[in-house]
Amino acid sequence: MLTLDNIISDRGSKYAVSGAPCASEDEAKALIRELCRKKKFAKATxxxxxxxxxxxxxxxxxxxxxxxxxxxxxxxxxxxxxxLVVVTRWYGGKHLGGDRFRHVQDAVRLYLDALRT
Structure with a gap:
């Protein structure tokens, strides 16, 4: 699983993006469980x-x-x-409103760019 960590930070919230080839919902859930074996991702909001x-x-x-x-x-x-593409957020204590969607888009864009290189 490719993971790009600490890619976005805003008002205390931090973002990461991960992904891997995946063909089904069951496989996706297994990949999420694998990601969450890392304590940091298990504690994500x-x-x-x-x-x-x-x-x-x-x-x-x-x-x-x-x-x-x-x-x-x-x-x-x-x-x-x-x-599968996973966007992880650690909540920083302040609401981001609509900016959170921009951050999700930016995270996915960074992941897609990394796949191309």
């Missing part, structure tokens, strides 16, 4: 993810309402199928 499969789109907001849909839209634009 949100591990939001999205995945496009042959069966259709799958997402999990993990309490960060709407963030999974942001990830799915970006995967659809890139036509990236069978690849």
């Amino acid at each position: 949100h591990n939001t993810w999205g995945l496009l499969t042959e069966a259709g789109p799958i997402k999990n907001d993990d309490g960060e309402s709407g963030a999974g849909m942001v990830i799915l839209r970006m995967l659809e634009r890139e036509e990236l199928r069978d690849h």
